[in-house]
Amino acid sequence: MITLVGMNHRSAPLELRERACFPEDGLPETLARFKESIGAPEALIIATCNRVELVARSADPGGTGAKIRAFLASERGFDAETLERHVYVYEGLEAARHVFAVACGLDSMVLGEPQILGQVKKAYAIARESGATGPVLDRLLQHVLAAAKRVRTTTGISRHAVSVAYAAANLARGIFDDLHGRSALVLGAGKMTELAARHLVAQGVTDLAITNRTYARAAQLAASLGGTAIPWDEFPRALGRVDIVLTGTAAPQPVLSREQVKAALRARRGRPLFIVDIAVPRDVEPEVHDLDGVYLYDVDDLQGIVDAGLDERRRAAEEAIGMLDAEVVAFDRWRQSVDLGPTIAAMRDRLHGLGRDEIARFGRRLSTLSAEQHAAVEELTRSVIQKVLHAPIVALKSSADRGEAAARARLYREIFGLTGHEAHGAPPEADAQADTQAEAKLGPHRVIQGGKDA
């Protein structure tokens, strides 16, 4: 059974999440301690700046959650009461579903954010390389990573802008082929303007001209961004050559008029001009947007795009949840089919054992047979048993495709009189897992101990 104990932005405040975070450097050693501490054959830790998820597959479903919490408490210095309030525990299918949701960004602070997929991928790579994962978690994570990629491509959940700077960059990409090598003029040197200008540079804008009424501040910002400072009076001339204008001065009146932009258009010879006005009150006369080839967006326009982007992400998240349900069912079927192995082996052992016992019981009456005839009787018995077993085994395997494997396996164990120990070394978890699966069909099997659903 898979058990997951986690802490995220909904269940715990930042200071607790910071404390719970496991540094990537020592993760292999932490994983080794984690496995040893809870006695689990498979383990995984996903630790980012905003969450920590400790996942384990163990044979002791009842106590695993408590053991993981004890491990978290001892490793990161939490008291029991804090963990009681701020962590969540998922078991069985719900644990698998949560890992799927995390990888798709459905459980992220910024819905659909793309970085989490890389972080899950990295966490899995570390766990696999350090030998912490095994067949079940390997299968789960391979399934999760493929599904997360598919969900992102199909639903487009990460495509829509959720910040003003991102929205502006997206708009710029809708106008220009590429932002790499583009030029921009920055009016103003305040904090917000600096942040937005840094985002433009990060997106590939290389030729940056910065101007401010106080030249020294423009020079200072230009030095930190790798741009060029120009005197305030010269910016109208720069309008003729740049692709993007970013403006965020504290001026009470517009600093860029329609006439100034119109005059610059002659020098531009039809090249489009994208103006981002993040100032309040606005720096650019709204009529500028009416000019052919000029696209002016102010903070309200950008916020409108952000709001629409969030709506789109929510809509995509609903679609993604539908897709995840199918993925979780597919994983569960695989797991059920794997779980059938011990039952099938036990059935074979049981019937072949009966065959051997019966041949032994008839030993005196068969003693007159030659060695060759004796071997033929044994072969005949084996063959009859194989044929008798064939149809039930096929039916049992096909029940996994319908999600009925656990119930069928229990029925078969009852019919064939297979006890837990007789089930060919079947781990006790097989029975417990069967119970969990049966419960899962009745409704969500989720243990919440923390702020998430409190």
Add this chain to the structure above:
Amino acid sequence: MAHALFLAALALLVIGATLAVIAELRRLEPLARSGAGALSAAWALQLAGLVTVAVTDGTLPMRTGPEYLLVLGWFVLSLHLLLWFRSGIRALALVLPPIAAVMVAAAHLIPTSGMQVGNGPQRGWFLFHTSVATAGMGALAVSFAMSVLFLVKEKGLKGKKPLRVLDRLPSLQTVDRIGFTALMWGFPLLTVGIVTGMVYNAELHDRIWTPGMKQTFPLLAWGMFAILLWARFSRGIRGRRSAFLSIAGFALGLLTLLGMVH
């Protein structure tokens, strides 16, 4: 035989264009691949039909308005498939396949009226004239499609309404660049087509100009494209105005068909 091939091609073209448009609007990649498959099959069947006509009649199938439309529709489809597979601009599926489908469908609907085709040198001029003019109109159809995409994208950016379909459209500069490249191919071909048409007319009627829609609309289209190129090179006119001129020029070019029907 050829008729059956053309009908099958039309059916596949309509199916392919519908699938391609739906796939593009709803971001359904498997459907987009199915659409591309249907369009590719339509392209092959249409080509087979044209070859059959050419082999049977011993001449290029461009003697009538419908035949001209069949060839032009096939050529537009060829350019679409080429650009779709090579440039990766998926939004082309919104414009070019429907244009090709309308052209081929119109070929089946409009009445056939044969053109007078002479023999000897006149026949050569005629084939050269129609081939070059068709290639020119095909390239101008791409320019037209890009202009439509430009206007849709531009309207979205100007309207400041975030529409999902706008994300699928290429940037304004990409659309403008491809449209202009297509225009730079289409305009010279159209020019050569018009000149060779005049030569053919002179051979046939001893005069380079015969009044009529078939002769007038290509000249008007040529004039529109000439103004567009002049405005672009001398005044730096691009964007919306350039797109409108390109659309108007292509529409005038298509009106030539009226002259071929009547």
